[in-house]
Amino acid sequence: MLCSSSRAIENYNPKLASTFFQNSTQKFPRMLPDYDPNDSEAGMRLLEDLTTNAYQIQKQVLKGILTQNSQTEYLRGYLSGHCDDDDDEVVFKDKVPVVNYEDIKLYIERIANGEPSEIISAQPITELLTSSGTSGGQPKMMPSTAEDLDRKTFFYNMLVPVMNKYVDGLDQGKGMYLLFVKPEISTPSGLMARPVLTSYYKSNNFRNRPFNRFNVYTSPDETILCPDSKQSMYCQLLCGLVQRGEVLRVGAVFSSAFLRAIKFLEDHWKEMCTNIRTCHVSDWITDPSCRKAVLIVLNKPNPELADLIEQECCGKSWEGIIRKLWPRTKYIEVIVTGSMAQYIPTLEFYSGGIPLVSTMYASSECYFGINLKPLCDPADVSYTLLPNMAYFEFLHVEKNNGELSQEVHCNGVVSGQNDMEEIETVDLMSVKLGHYYELVVTTFTGLYRYRVGDILMVTGFHNNAPQFRFVHRRNVVLSIDTDKTNEEDLLKAVTQAKHIIEPLGFLLTEYTSYADTSSIPGHYVLFWELKTKGSNDLPPELTPDIMEQCCSTVEESLDSVYRRCRKKDNSIGPIEIRVVTHGTFDALMDLCVSHGSSVNQYKTPRCIKSEEAIKLLDSKVVGRFFSQKTPFWEPYRIETNK
Template identity: 40%
Template sequence: MPSRRDTDFTAPDFDPDAFLDLVAADVGLIQRQKLHDILSRNANVEYLQRHGLNGRTDVASFKQCLPVINYQDVETDILRLVNGDTSAPILTAEPIVEFQLSSGTMGGKPKYIPTTARYAEYSLFYQSLVNAMCKKQFKEWRNGKSLDLRSAGKLTDTPSGLKAGSATTNYLKSAMFTDPRIEPDVSCSPIEVYLCDDFNQATYCHLMCSLTQAAEIVKFHSLFAASLVAAVQILQKCWVEMCEDIRSGTPNAKILNPELRRAMEKILKPDPQLAAMIERECSKNDWAGIIPRIWPNTVVITTILSGSMQHYVPILKHFAGNNIALVSLFYGSCECHLLGLNVRLNCPTDQVEYMIWPESAYFEFIPVAADDSHADNIAPHSTGKKTRQLVDTADVELGKEYEIVITTVCGLYRYRVGDVLKVKGFRKTTPIFEYIGRQNVVLSIASEKTDEAELNSVVHKAARQLEGTGTELAEFSSMADMLASPAPCYVLFWEITARCNGILDAEVLQKCTNTLDLSFNPRYRRWRNEGQIGPLELRIVTEGAFKQLMDSAVSRGTSSSQYKTPRHVKSPSSALEILDAAVVATFKSHANPMGNVDPPPS
């Protein structure tokens, strides 16, 4: 497998496509080498010894001895590392240098994922490759500046003496962030903005820096599309103050962080002409194409757009206009930095696919059958139950769906990430996947099971009722209300944004509610028909409610750059309290679960 050590991605003659073909030529060989490398390096660690591998590195022994696990199965071992247990190498022979924290928005509390120095090396490799691919696809990438909306959260001290933080926070506070091989000096913002752990102050300053250099900005970037949308919404709310800052050359009083304020004082110079241009564009009622109107040389926006982030694509397109490319660069997770790479950067946003990256980890795949795609369809090896046969990377089949399982350099063995992928094709021997969504169930009352992919699909179908009303769905979440009368029911929380003098129409929102209720899976409709599930409720929350949700999560340690809106909230929870307090209208379905709509009660 080619490595960073023998590849110069900055060389004028470097050809990303030729390099990708080289990687993709024999995925089976690369994967066997990867597993051998991981197992040989960690032959004596406690976890592998416990399961009887005894130094063997072949695929057959590995699969025979080691169970398929999730985080809960290995949490005890990880917490030993967090608490400073150095009695023996537990999961990996290489020293743990820090812990990645998951966002915690999927399953409640964050996960601690151990990280080694080799993980950092891989990060340098992948980001250098991605930069080379973008430079080839977008000639403007080589010049101009970037509005990069990342910002660091807080690091947590652990009893081991090591720090724990989100992947973004750990990266921004590491030496890698200032390594010119990874991060060329093209950002419009100084490092003080990235290191500010207050999302609102950091985003305000990112925007201010980009406004003062508007003609030089050629690309926008954030980890998730949600952060980009949130940034434009802050501009919508604060443009008057920003114009005054630019007109006077003085940072707003809301910039309280001393380092941040000093950095902004160096950048800001009085510019009444620029302030007038921004004021002219932002004062218009219609924000369509606001990005090219203010940043006229922007050619590309890079951010994750697949999975739950697809919800943000329409509003991003609205802000970006027709001539700015929206690009989803890669597919990754906190457990494994890079799972797949988008090798077709010019593809439409609804056709984003990723080539599995065989050097990241050893991959296996659990087939997801059509009749149990919502079920927890494989039992850990240690339970003694029949285990569905896992498929190697070289053996996946076109058109089929799989749950991905990883074995990593950082000590996770046969670990279920929880994501479902669909095979869409191959590059040489290496599969190319579409990200379908999380395997976990987000809503269930009776025996019906609704996963994230289905919830997204149903919500977007219902939201089409808003077309032509001057309003659009900005954010959503859900819950199962087990105390509802006459029966437990699904509850959807919607935050709706009005533009062009649009107003909320009760009749349209009732149609949305009915459409939601009629669009879930057949088992849901069966239980609705039999009365074991009650009529669905749609609760409209005030604008800004989901921003409060994010602020609450960030205040508890979640990185604003890595935050993902929870598509399901639990009862009771602080998230539910925030949403319930923001409800301004409630609609109950009049739909007959057999496919009709009953008249509303008199």
């Protein structure tokens, strides 16, 4: 099935299109239609118009971006003398290359070091958003502008009518959303570099958000903005418990963060009950803004509520604890796609049958799409890209001439780095049902034909706008929280650890890994098959101290985001190495071959997703070792010009 351009033009609505250029006399047209987030019917009409007119809106978005930024140093180098109003799109695709972060890193670092924004953007760059993806061990930095905050606000507002369509009565209560800020730094230019959600929560757009009941949270802004993650977590959960009778929805951005909050509650509920019973905030909560805000919520001693919470939390099992503590909850809003899908069984255990909802697809580079069927099964979540967010292109992804890769049968991984074959890009309206693509974006903030690194599959269409299922991140093999470890990073880290055992006469003959989320927080597990030179036996000289040193070395060798999650955020547990008996990886190959892999083409998978394969490896384990120290981490530094 091909969503044709002719169909899009047939259904084109000139009246809607004109709204995107209603400010075209301004220097920087916003292309954001006016919309009252309290008017759900108007919101749904706008979504219908956006998706019906996706083709024309995409053309207008590209025209607007090029008109605005054609004189930047970056675009001028490619388009000077070639841009023509009649064939902007053709010239743009012909002259401007598709790029990775390494191709544009220097431009962004120049801005971070004080050079003018006009290098890449006609609008002033007001901050740099740090991506959880890494470059050279450091987070990537994405340019952002003041106007882009309005685009994010528009995007969030579009979620409101969709949820109101499927869930009644959301205006009759509050949301217990656990939201947190992360570390930020000031670059040499004075621009702040920080995660995209930290940027949004600290913005006036968030703090002065227009009143609508969908934006009413149990967490006071002061608790969300608290830089101490432990104090923030405690205060937000305490406020959520006090207001339990008003809570209609709960959630966090990532599934991992929500489950970490449940584990935190498991460890601190008795203390919270004491706070509720006495109307006193624990003395270790030292942030003055948090203390003041929480005391306002506590209001007065409430022993009855404390007793009720204690009764629910004292049970033998915490199965269904969300429904027990917040009985009016209609859904849990967390991301359950991509690497977060591994947390679905644990979420379902705690939820008590409450639906899991993934509402949106976004990144540091751009906000992309909305789930128009939010109550669908987590395995069926698809996102409809909003055509006014950016200009979208797609690189077709081939999988071994249409067949799943051999690793899939054993791994459960959809595709690996070597399975991808790039062809020229197609636009948003030309993608085909059931096909896989890598997303490429051109944004209003200075990214041009940028490969986001996300692999998507087309699952259908809403009007003329395609819908996509998020499959996975390109090259990423391990992820627990916001960390993204690819095969190359893992190899480098394991190689560093090998240097410890090789002088002692030990050889690492094979290894693989998986993300163990059976505990909270989850952690990386490495399976190592070892031998001594001239022998297949595992000698007694391989002491726990040596293996624990190997664990720590692997962690120290992983990137800044992983180390931050381990040390600062406590969202990843200590890495574990499980030593297996000789012949284990031969047995793993036999298992993969029995599931359809070719002996001739078999390669040891560096990440295991198959439960059967993990069970096999675990049955061969002869020793388990954990890192005994947290890795070194400090906020990353911006390279300065010499």
